[in-house]
C-alpha cells in the first residue's frame with residue numbers, strides 16, 4: 508500500500524523512535540519494557556556510529572599507532588627495534604575487531620521483533636505523521652535520535668572527489684596511504700592525524716585557529732600544541748584557500764591544498780588524500796521536525812530542550828543524542844536514550860531519569876587532552892571567585908620514568924566553597940585524572956576531602972595531588988598538609 512496514493516495511516520503506535528544509534532537503541536530497550544506498541548525506524552546501518560565508524564574503530568587505529576610509536580621510540584631506554592608496519596594488517600585488524608564490536612550490537616537488534624523495526628529514511632509530514640517507505644505512522648510520542656554526520660565545507664566534496672576521506676570512510680581503507688592532510692584539529696582530526704602519522708603516513712594537520720582540541724584555557728592549549736608538535740607537522744592558524752585533485756604522469760590521482768600559513772605566506776600541500784574533520788552537524792534539518800512544533804536556533808539546536816530527558820517544552824517530542832547537538836558524546840547519547848525511554852514509559856519499575864552529567868570530554872591523542880566541569884571562560888563569566896591549581900608533568904616522577912613527561916593540568920577551585928569547578932589537562936593518563944575530577948565535581952567533594960584520600964607512590968596521579976595542593980594553598984581555607992620536598996619525586 509503506497510501511503511502517497513491512499514494517504515491512509517498504516518500504524519498507530521504509542522512510541523516511535525527515529526534513529527537506531529546508541530541513543531535510539533537505548534530508548535527502545537527502555538520503552539519497550541512497558542509498551543508493545545512501539546516502532547523503531549533507522550536509515551542505513553543498525554550497528555551504531557560508535558561501534559562502526561566512530562569511537563571503536565578510531566581507538567583500534569590509535570592502539571596500533573601506540574604500539575608503533577613505542578617500538579620506534581624506545582632507543583633512550585636502550586631498547587632498539589627495527590619496526591616494520593604492515594598497513595594491510597593494521598587496517599585488517601581495525602576492521603575485524605570493529606566488526607566484532609558491531610556484531611554484538613547487530614545481535615541485540617536481531618533479537619527484537621521484526622514488526623517493531625523499519626529500515627528506511629523517515630520524514631515527518633505537515634500533519635506530524637511519520638512517512639517511511641510505504642508507511643504512514645501516527646505516534647503519540649516521538650523520540651528523535653538521528654545522530655550527526657560529517658560536515659564538509661563549501662564544494663570540497665566535488666573538488667577533492669575520490670581523494671576526500673571522512674570519518675565515515677576512513678576505517679574502510681585497506682592499506683595505509685603514503686601521505687595525507689587532515690583538516691581540523693578537533694577530536695577527530697587530532698586522533699586520526701596522530702595515529703596515521705605514528706603508523707608511518709606523512710601527515711600534515713591543518714586548523715584555521717591556533718587551537719587544538721577546542722581547548723579554552725590558553726596555557727593548556729599552548730602546552731598541547733607544544734607536546735603534539737614534537738611528532739606531528741601542524742599548520743595551525745592557517746587559511747585554506749583552495750582544495751582539489753590532479754592526475755599525475757603515472758595516472759595516479761593526488762590531492763592538493765593551497766593555503767596561507769600562519770606567517771601569511773602562500774603554500775601548496777600535495778599528497779595522496781585529505782581527511783576532512785571540520786566538525787559534525789546534527790541530522791535533523793531534513794527531517795521535518797518543525798512539523799511537530801519544534802523550533803531550531805541558528806545553530807540547528809532545538810529550542811526548549813530538557814537536558815534530562817530530551818523533551819522539547821511540553822510537546823510529546825524528545826530529541827536525544829547527537830541529534831540535539833547539546834553534548835555530542837557517546838555516554839551522553841546513551842544516558843539521554845535511557846532517560847527518554849524511561850520518561851515515555853513512566854510506569855516501568857526500571858524507569859529512571861538520570862540527572863544531566865557534568866561536562867566531561869577526553870581526546871585520545873598522546874598526551875591525552877581532557878576537560879571536565881566548567882571551562883575557564885564560563886567560570887570567568889560567572890564571576891565566581893576562583894583559583895587555578897597547576898602542575899606540570901614535564902618533571903613529574905612517574906611520567907618521567909615512563910618517558911611520557913609532557914603535560915600540564917589546571918584545576919579551577921572555588922574560593923568560597925573549597926569545591927572544584929572544573930579542570931583542563933593535556934598529559935599522560937588524563938583520562939583517569941578527568942574521571943576523578945568528574946567524581947569530585949558530581950559529588951561535590953571538597954579539595955580537602957580529595958587530599959585526605961591516599962595517593963599511591965609512584966603514580967602519575969600524584970601529579971593530581973600536587974595540583975590539588977596548589978589549589979588549596981591559594982585558598983582562604985587553611986590546608987591540612989604542608990607540601991613536602993619529596994612530593995615532586
Ligand SMILES: Cc1cc2nc3c(=O)[nH]c(=O)nc-3n(C[C@H](O)[C@H](O)[C@H](O)COP(=O)(O)OP(=O)(O)OC[C@H]3O[C@@H](n4cnc5c(N)ncnc54)[C@H](O)[C@@H]3O)c2cc1C
Pocket residue numbers: 525526527528529530531548549550551552553555556557560561562563565627628629630652653654655674695790794827828829830835836837838840
Ligand atoms: C570518528 C569518531 C570518533 C568518536 N569517538 C568518540 C569517543 O571516543 N568517545 C565519545 O564519547 N564519543 C565519540 N564519538 C561521538 C559518538 O560516536 C557519538 O556521540 C554517538 O555515537 C552518537 O550516537 P547517536 O545515537 O546520537 O547517533 P548515531 O549512532 O549516529 O545514530 C543515529 C542513527 O539515525 C539514523 N538516521 C538519521 N536520520 C534518519 C532518518 N531521517 N530516518 C531514519 N534514521 C535516521 C542514522 O542513519 C543512524 O543510524 C566519536 C564520533 C566519531 C565520528
Ligand SMILES: NC(=O)c1ccc[n+]([C@@H]2O[C@H](COP(=O)([O-])OP(=O)(O)OC[C@H]3O[C@@H](n4cnc5c(N)ncnc54)[C@H](O)[C@@H]3O)[C@@H](O)[C@H]2O)c1
Pocket residue numbers: 660690691692693694695696698713714715716718720721747784785786787834835836868869870871
Ligand atoms: N574522544 C572523543 O570523545 C571524540 C573523538 C572523536 C569525535 N568526537 C565527537 O565528534 C565531534 C566532532 O569532532 P570533529 O573533530 O569533527 O569536530 P570539532 O568541532 O571538535 O573540530 C573541528 C575543527 O575543525 C576546524 N575547522 C573547521 N572548519 C575549518 C576549515 N575550513 N579549515 C580549517 N579548520 C577548520 C575547527 O576550528 C575545529 O578545530 C566532537 O565534537 C566530539 O563530540 C569525540
